[in-house]
Amino acid sequence: MxxxxxxxxxxxKLKPLLLKEWSKDxxxxxxxxxxxxxxxxxxxxxxxxSKLFKVIGYEKYPTRRIILRYQYSIYKKKExxxxxxxxxxxxxxxxxxxxxxxxxxxxxxxxLATAKSVEDIENAISVLYEVIEKALLNRGKREKAIYNExxxxxxxxxxxxxxxx
Amino acid sequence: xxxxxxxLIEKIERDIITYLAxxxxxxxxxxxxxxxxxxxxxxxxEYIVPNIYDFSNVGVCQFVLSVLTQxxxxxxxxxxxxxxxxxxxxxxxxxxxxxxVLFLSGVDITPxxxxxxxxxxxxxxxxxxxxxx
Numbered sequence: 193m194x195x196x197x198x199x200x201x202x203x204x205k206l207k208p209l210l211l212k213e214w215s216k217d218x219x220x221x222x223x224x225x226x227x228x229x230x231x232x233x234x235x236x237x238x239x240x241x242s243k244l245f246k247v248i249g250y251e252k253y254p255t256r257r258i259i260l261r262y263q264y265s266i267y268k269k270k271e272x273x274x275x276x277x278x279x280x281x282x283x284x285x286x287x288x289x290x291x292x293x294x295x296x297x298x299x300x301x302x303x304l305a306t307a308k309s310v311e312d313i314e315n316a317i318s319v320l321y322e323v324i325e326k327a328l329l330n331r332g333k334r335e336k337a338i339y340n341e342x343x344x345x346x347x348x349x350x351x352x353x354x355x356x357x
Numbered sequence: 358x359x360x361x362x363x364x365l366i367e368k369i370e371r372d373i374i375t376y377l378a379x380x381x382x383x384x385x386x387x388x389x390x391x392x393x394x395x396x397x398x399x400x401x402x403e404y405i406v407p408n409i410y411d412f413s414n415v416g417v418c419q420f421v422l423s424v425l426t427q428x429x430x431x432x433x434x435x436x437x438x439x440x441x442x443x444x445x446x447x448x449x450x451x452x453x454x455x456x457x458v459l460f461l462s463g464v465d466i467t468p469x470x471x472x473x474x475x476x477x478x479x480x481x482x483x484x485x486x487x488x489x490x
Binding site: 249251253256290335347 | 373455458462
């Protein structure tokens with residue numbers, strides 16, 4: 193199996209989510225956004241995030257939340273009288289500390305290198321689909337929760353108090 | 358309530374700078390210290406710089422806090438670290454940005470920022486004070 197086949201499997205699986213996101217504003221041809229993936233230990237391993245940070249050389253890394261940037265293009269293919277909408281150029285990037293890490297390339301090659309069967313790859317892609325779906329559905333709630341977390345943190349509280357005085 | 362992620366990031370970054378300025382009691386300060394395991398661990402640099410322990414005891418780092426205020430309120434600012442290793446290769450990192458992203462990723466950054474403030478306040482082991490830098 194060649195890498196672009198793994199990439200193709202990921203793109204095919206995520207396509208309904210990506211098209212749903214695009215349908216919120218169909219004037220866009222290029223879609224870009226960021227989501228918070230809430231993960232447990234098992235998903236961190238399955239989706240290769242632990243490995244990703246270790247390979248780069250981080251001694252410590254986040255284990256609960258990952259900031260993921262997605263970007264992709266929409267193109268319309270004319271077929272007779274109708275237009276078919278399709279997704280291309282998907283890119284997934286992990287935002288960490290002061291750097292951005294190309295996650296989709298890493299995942300594609302890791303799956304290719306470690307999976308024992310196509311089912312293993314499909315299982316991992318299903319997990320990716322689930323965490324991204326949840327992140328897109330709960331985007332507003334998660335952002336609000338993180339904002340509240342900051343306002344209730346020691347520094348957030350003290351600065352708010354200082355400003356009020 | 359903040360509406361966008363960019364606003365949330367800007368708010369957290371500004372809060373970090375405000376907190377540091379209040380704790381340190383100055384709006385501009387530079388310090389140079391030896392980069393050792395204690396500094397790395399206490400500031401959470403393991404989260405921020407890959408293979409950071411390779412730099413331990415073979416380099417120094419400079420911290421700079423720079424804050425812009427207007428009518429006594431913090432408008433903007435930054436706190437950055439420059440890591441200099443034995444071959445004088447430099448790496449600049451804006452810590453308020455890095456800590457903000459770490460917080461958004463679920464990491465407790467409060468101890469790191471408290472330790473950073475303490476480092477700025479503590480005059481011991483600062484190389485420029487003993488004429489070594």
